[in-house]
Amino acid sequence: MFSPARASARLVASPNPDDAPSASAQPLSWIIASPSRGRLHSSIVESPGAMPKTAGIILVGNEILSGKIADANAAYLCRELRALGVDVRRIAVIPDEIELIAREVAAFSRDHDVVFTSGGVGPTHDDVTIEGVARAMDVKVVRHPLLVSILERHFRDRLNDSHLKMAAMPEGAELVGGETVRFPTILMRNVYILPGVPEIFRQKFEAIRERFRDQPIHLSNVFVAIGEGTLADYLNGLLADFPLLLLGSYPEFSNPEYKVKVTLESRDRSYLEGALAEFLRRLPADALVRVT
Structure with a gap:
C-alpha cells in the first residue's frame, strides 16, 4: 500500500569491484506475502487522500535458495521502507536465471509502484540480473560510457572484460544516487537494481532513500x-x-x-x-x- 518519489542524481567516483554473489540451485520462487511471526488482526487501510505507495523486493541468488547465504537485505529494506511510509507487498527469492528474473521483474514492475532487486550484478558468469531486467523491459543490454570510465579509473591497467561487465545496463536506464557512494544505482523505469553484498546494498539505498518518502506510519x-x-x-x-x-x-x-x-x-x-x-x-x- 505505498510508493516512491522521483528525483535524479549525478554520478561520482569509483565502484565496488567484487560485487558478485551467486552459486547454483533449482528453479524456485519463494513468495512472502504475510508476517513470518505473530498475527496481524487487520489489513492496513490508507488514510483519506492519496493511496499509499507499494514496493516489491526480488532477491536473486542460488546461494540464498541453497542455504549457503542467509539474506540480510530484505529485512533491512522492509524496515527502511516502512519508516518512509512505503508498503512492501511482496518478496520473491529466485535463482540466477535470466528468464525467471525477467518474468518476476515484469510482474513486480506491473504490480508495484517501485521494485528493488538484490544480487546478481557483479563480474562473474552467474551475475545475470541486468540481462533479466533488460529482457523484462524488452530492451537491449548496453555498456554505459560513464560506468566504463569509473571502472577504468578504479582498475587502471588491471581492467578486464569481467570488470567491464559491471558497466552494463538495460538500454534507457538511468544512473541515480551517485553523489555519496562509489558506484551509482541503475534505475530501469520503476526497478532499482542493487547489489547483493549487504554493506554495499545499504550504502546504495541510503543514497536514494529520500526518493521513497511517503506519508509516514x-x-x-x-x-x-x-x-x-x-x-x-x-x-x-x-x-x-x-x-x-x-x-x-x-x-x-x-x-x-x-x-x-x-x-x-x-x-x-x-x-x-x-x-x-x-x-x-x-x-x-x-x-x-x-x-x-
Whole structure:
C-alpha cells in the first residue's frame, strides 16, 4: 500500500569491484506475502487522500535458495521502507536465471509502484540480473560510457572484460544516487537494481532513500502480561471501534517480563492516539507492562 518519489542524481567516483554473489540451485520462487511471526488482526487501510505507495523486493541468488547465504537485505529494506511510509507487498527469492528474473521483474514492475532487486550484478558468469531486467523491459543490454570510465579509473591497467561487465545496463536506464557512494544505482523505469553484498546494498539505498518518502506510519508498542487467548477479545473489540487500525499481536514465550507485544499502527497520528488510549483503558490494570 505505498510508493516512491522521483528525483535524479549525478554520478561520482569509483565502484565496488567484487560485487558478485551467486552459486547454483533449482528453479524456485519463494513468495512472502504475510508476517513470518505473530498475527496481524487487520489489513492496513490508507488514510483519506492519496493511496499509499507499494514496493516489491526480488532477491536473486542460488546461494540464498541453497542455504549457503542467509539474506540480510530484505529485512533491512522492509524496515527502511516502512519508516518512509512505503508498503512492501511482496518478496520473491529466485535463482540466477535470466528468464525467471525477467518474468518476476515484469510482474513486480506491473504490480508495484517501485521494485528493488538484490544480487546478481557483479563480474562473474552467474551475475545475470541486468540481462533479466533488460529482457523484462524488452530492451537491449548496453555498456554505459560513464560506468566504463569509473571502472577504468578504479582498475587502471588491471581492467578486464569481467570488470567491464559491471558497466552494463538495460538500454534507457538511468544512473541515480551517485553523489555519496562509489558506484551509482541503475534505475530501469520503476526497478532499482542493487547489489547483493549487504554493506554495499545499504550504502546504495541510503543514497536514494529520500526518493521513497511517503506519508509516514505511526507506531505504538504495548507489552502485556496476559496471553493471546485472553487478549484476543480486547483486540477484536478495539478493531470493531477502530476499523482503520493496523493491529499486530506477537507472543513471547521466553521473556519473563511480558507475554505478548501488541503493535498499533496508523498513518493518522490522532487516530492512533485515540485507539491507544481506548486500548489502555480497556486492559486490566495488572495486564499492562509498558508502552513504547
